[in-house]
Amino acid sequence: MADGSWYDADIDRVIISEKEIQEKVEELAAEVAADHADVEDGVLLVCVLKGALMFMADFSRALGRIGPSAELEFMAVSSYGHGATSSGVVRILKDLDRDIAGRRVLVVEDIVDSGLTLSWLLRYLESRRAVSVDVVALFRKPDAVKVNVPVRYVGFDLPNEFVVGYGLDYAERYREVPYVGVLRPEVYNRD
Ligand code: 5GP
Ligand code: MG
Ligand code: MG
Secondary structure, eight states, X not given: OTTOOGGGGGEEEEEEOHHHHHHHHHHXXXXXXXXXXXXXXXXXXXXXETTTHHHHXXXXXXXXXXXXXXXXXXEXXXXXXXXXXXOOOEEEEEOOSSOOTTOEEEEEEEEESSOHXXXXXXXXXXXXXXXXXXXXXXXXXXXXXXXXXXXXXXXXXXXXXXXXXXXXXXXXXXXXXXXXXXXXXXXXXXX
C-alpha cells in the first residue's frame, strides 16, 4: 500500500482506531487517578506480558501526568488447557520482583475473555497480602460477563471476534499495530 505499513494489507477491518485507543487510555487514567488520590506510597501496576505491554506503556504515562506515582511490575504466566476444557491452572514464568504486602495493586490487562487466567492471578496477588487488587482492562469480550471476575475499569467491549494489534498478537505478530483490527481470512491460511 502506498504510504501504508506492511500490516495494512493483512487487516480486514479496523475495530478501534489509534485515536480512540489513546483517548480511552486517558479516560481510564483519569478514573484511576480519581479513585487513588489518597494513596501515599503510590500504586503498583502489574502488567501481564506480553499482550498488555502497549497498554501498560501508555496507561502508566497517562496516569503519571495526573495521578499518584506508580511502580511498574511485570509478570509472565502460561495457562494450561486453554479453551472449553481450561482448568484455570497457571504456571508463573516470571514472578513479581518485590513484596506487594500492604500495597494498592492495579492489574493492567489487555483483554478479558474467559477470565480464567485473571481470576487465578487475582487470587495469587491477594494471597500475597496486597491491600487492594483492582483490574484495569482495555478490552473485554462478551464471554467475560459469564465469569465472576471483578474488572473495575474497562475500556471497550468488543464483539466476539479474534482481534490483533496494540499488543495483541496472532502467532506472535501484529503486536506493533497501533490500532485494533480483524485479520483477513487469508492470513490464517498462509503456510
Ligand atoms: P482469558 O484467560 O480471559 O480467556 O484470555 C485472555 C488472554 O487471551 C488475553 O490476555 C489474550 O492474550 C488472549 N486473547 C483473548 N482474546 C483475544 C483476541 O481476540 N485476540 C488476541 N490476539 N488475543 C486474545
Ligand atoms: Mg492478558
Ligand atoms: Mg496471544
